[in-house]
Amino acid sequence: MLRIALQSIRDYYRDGSALFFGLIFPIVMVAFLGNMLAGLDNPDGSVGTIKIAYHTEQGAEQAIGAFVGALEETDSIELLPAKSEADAEKSVDGETADVAFIFSAEAASDGSGNITGTPSEASSDGTGNIIGNTVSVKVYEGGDSIKNRAALMIAKSFARESAAVSAAFATLGAENPQKIAEFADKLPSLMDGQSGRNGLVTDAKREGRAQSMMDFYAVTMVIMICFMGSGIGAASGMYLLRRERLLDRLSVSPKRGEAIFLESVLGGIPGSLAQVVAVMIPSTLLLGAHYAATPADNILLFAFFALLGTTVFAAFMLLGLVSKVNPYMPVMCVLWTMLFISGSFNKGIVIPGLTEYLPMNIMNRAAFELTLFGRPGQVLTIMAVLAVILTASCAAGSLLIRRSPRRKDIAL
Amino acid sequence: MNNYVTVEKLTKKYGELVAVDNLSFTVGENEIFGFLGPNGAGKTTTLNVISTLSDYDRGSVDIAGYDLATNPVKIKALLGVVPQEIALYGLLTAAENIALFASLYGLRGKELKRAVDEALDFVGLADERKKRAGKLSGGMRRRLNIACGIAHRPKLIIMDEPTVGVDARSRDMILRSIRALRDGGATIIYTSHYMPEVQEIADRIAIIDKGRLAAIGTEKELLGYVTDRKSIRIVAGSGDTDAKRAAAADIAKLAGVKNAKYAEGGDELRVDVDLELANISPLLKVLMDRGVTIKSFEEEAPNLETTFLALTGSELGDDGDGYGGGEPAEDAGRGGHGERGASGGKQRRA
The missing domain is CATH 3.40.190 (D-Maltodextrin-Binding Protein; domain 2)
Structure with missing residues (x-):
């Protein structure tokens, strides 16, 4: 039972480069961006008079x-x-x-x-x-x-x-003052809707909550590594498993194709969790980053990140299963580009009409809703969507990986 | 001998290309069955079907009484596959690799541990059990590749080029292991590009060409397929290499000559003819006209290589119909196909 999953876990923890990029690199990024860039782009920092x-x-x-x-x-x-x-x-x-x-x-x-x-x-x-x-x-x-x-x-x-x-x-109309008063009450939220993350920060300030650069990058870097670490690792890993005939070797065994794929996904979960923990714990204890205000919200945030990493892992594993070329470079280029314009590294780099629809941006906004205001609605909605994507990816992967020889009896 | 594998009228198409065309053969229980064919002959496609990796279009495959179309899982439980590629997890140790693959066949606990130990002993890697597969030498990885395919004691072992790129010592060990597996009760289907290897270990041999069966039988039976061809081995004195090659080209054009080729880097010219030895004076004249001195010449007994050439029209080369690759040869004696192709069973081996 679960031999393939255990093997995947062993493989991950023995791979020096995977460990570096999955566990070390993100926290270095948090420290670098949170500290070094804070003076350049700090929404709460003082700019003097x-x-x-x-x-x-x-x-x-x-x-x-x-x-x-x-x-x-x-x-x-x-x-x-x-x-x-x-x-x-x-x-x-x-x-x-x-x-x-x-x-x-x-x-x-x-x-x-x-x-x-x-x-x-x-x-x-x-x-x-x-x-x-x-x-x-x-x-x-x-x-x-x-x-x-x-x-x-x-x-x-x-x-x-x-x-x-x-x-x-x-x-x-000036003849209806009551309606004007109601409109005035709604004004802040209407304005926030237009301004994305800045709106969130404005709201947060209004409610007396602050988000430092360290807080910002701690969240965005976890989301980044969920996409980059899990995505690239899964796509490339599955492609290599195919190319090096290891998948064939697994497939000729009596083990069912569904089990092979599901165990492979299962084997990716500890790595995904470790990546999240490797950012959240040191960024909190060593760098002073803040996530959500309550333990319950922090647990939900962790679950959100874990599900995100696992879903990305399964979906990109599917990509590795069908890709005709090693997806490492194409996936990396696409993800980096998306990250760059998603506001993850610099909230100023946005493309109106596109940025707000990028997965990283959506995840960031949902996470900030939870961390800044304790509002779990967006996170829970996204988790439901992620669960559907994860299930669909596992089903598709199981079908693709399943190989039982069939006689077609075609007319020749 | 009972038939363990029965392939009947197997057909497999890739688009318009018929890779396997109405192929029928049987493999006896407890025999080593050599499976030969030139590039793109359909060997690997056939093995992929038998090993449950590929669909097929028509025909039937029966293994130990189970029909592949209806009982693939039962058949998988009987199979051990040693792919041509070294399919190992480089970051796992030798023992962990074997344990992983053996566990897929239901082995657990002490039984699994014993299977791992036996497989490591079997391929001579007991001392390397804790070494990561990626750190082993090419020959050791090749042996580990075999161990991963046989640790669960399969009844039918399919070996696709298991000795590609290994040194002589590893190869001899692998061949001894294969015989031991047969003696232990397994049935083995074995492909190789190295004709002497097949001659050495196979109980019966099938030669396929263009997806069809060209010949099948014991080595002796196969040699009987071609009665109108002889090989003449001419040993030339040292001299101008260009002159020797030109002479070989001229000889190949003579009536009654089927093939004329030098062993690579050597002085031995092998000429396949359908002439009597008494009628080869035109051959010798060409050599003398080109200034090539002749040290000796003799008629060679027909061998499997001659037979293969006669049946398929080509020498045994790299497989092009599926698997590819393999690491560079560690053993210079096996480095070139020209050398072993040209000198039959007499080529040098390190």
Whole structure:
């Protein structure tokens, strides 16, 4: 019983390269990305005081009053009123301000969003098509990229809320204040839906929860290794088993084909679990990473990762069973590319319309829902889907690997 | 002798290619059955069908009274397969490899341990039991490959080129092992590209060509298939190699000459003819005209190689109909097919 599974386990733990890339490499990545890059791209890190020069054009004063008031109350922001747009721009050029905001009233959206700027600095949040009076903000960026990004986030936030309020008035009508109030209550979640992970982080901050870079990479690296370690190992391993005739050797035995495949998948589970443990334990104990807030959520998170690794292992084993070439390189290239644009390594590298549908991104978002808010819904849904994929992969693999000679009695 | 394997009208097609065409033969219980054929003859396809790895299109295969189409699992339990490739887990030890494959046949506990020990002893690897398969030499891996196929004491052993690429010592040990298996009650189907090896150990031999049976019988019976052909061995003196080759080419064009070839790197020219020895003066004249000195010439008794050549029109070469590969030969004496093909049973062996 389970000889093939035990053999697979032995094989894994005797393979130095598999151990390195499965157990050592991911935690090194967590440490590297979590520590070394934290200063460059830290959503919670301090960027010091941001000096914002601002000028309000006629007609926009009332609309920005509350916003400016909120900024003035923020310790890390120093507001510097300017008499004109030119003065604001000069203060950025002269480095007396880090960035400059120019607020102006608009009769209607230009359809490209609510943030404008100098041609080279312009960016849009894509929330165009606003009908009604609104305020736009032009941003002049300075020489500090981190402060520029922070200022852009502030400007975007202002623009979204301004646009959303305008939209509410336009669509609901001023004659029904109750509906406007209901709309205002829903505003944060609507905005989060547009902003993906940043929205999650914003929500988390709103609820007083923080996610450090270490926390972020601890989760994303576990998901990465579930795909990279389990996927590449399974696809290549099964292909080599076929090429080196070991699969034939197993198949000529009385052991059923289904058992051969299922035991092979079973043999991959300890490796998948070890990969998850090898990141979660050291990242928590040695690097200070945080996962979910409660033990129950952490157990669920571990189960989620374990199921993900096992499913990827089974699915890619199936690939190795049918592939005509060694799938090692093609799988590695595809996975690395997907990882690169999935936001796993850098949340800024995204392709709108694609990134949010990539498996790694979906897994990351579900994991953050659980770790940041203790909301298990997405994780449980994905686990159900993974269970279906795992079952289907095992069934397909069993059918493919099963080889009983049949006489076809064809007409010759 | 009872028939242990009965193949009747077996046909296997790959698309339009008929790899095995209405092939019928029997293998007696407790015999070593040599299975020969040139490239793409259908040997490996036939063995794949018998070893339950391939479907087939028509015909029947009966092993120990079980029909392959209806009782594949019963047949699998009787089989031991030694593939041409060294199919081992490189990171497992020799003993672990044997234990894994033997356990697939239901061996457990002490019985399994005993089977592993016996198999290791049998192939002379008892001292290497804790060495990982990937760390063993080529010859040792080849022997371990055999041990993995026989540890569960199968009744029918299929060996596809089990001595490819091994040194002389390992080969002799393997051949002794195969005889011992036969003496222990197993039936063995054996393929090899090395004709003398087949002659040495096979009780009966089948030659297939283009998927069909060309001849079957004992070595003596096979030699009787070809009565119109003789081999003449001419030993030339040392001299210009180009002249010798040119002479061989000229001789091959003479009437009554079927084949003329030098042993690679040697001075022995073997000429297959359907002439009487008294009528070979044109041969000798060609050699003399080319300036090749003749030290001796003699008529050779017909051998299996001559018979194979006559029946199939080609020499025994690499199998191209399925399995391929094999590691480089450790033994220079077995390195080239030309050498062993040209000199029949007299080729050098390290």
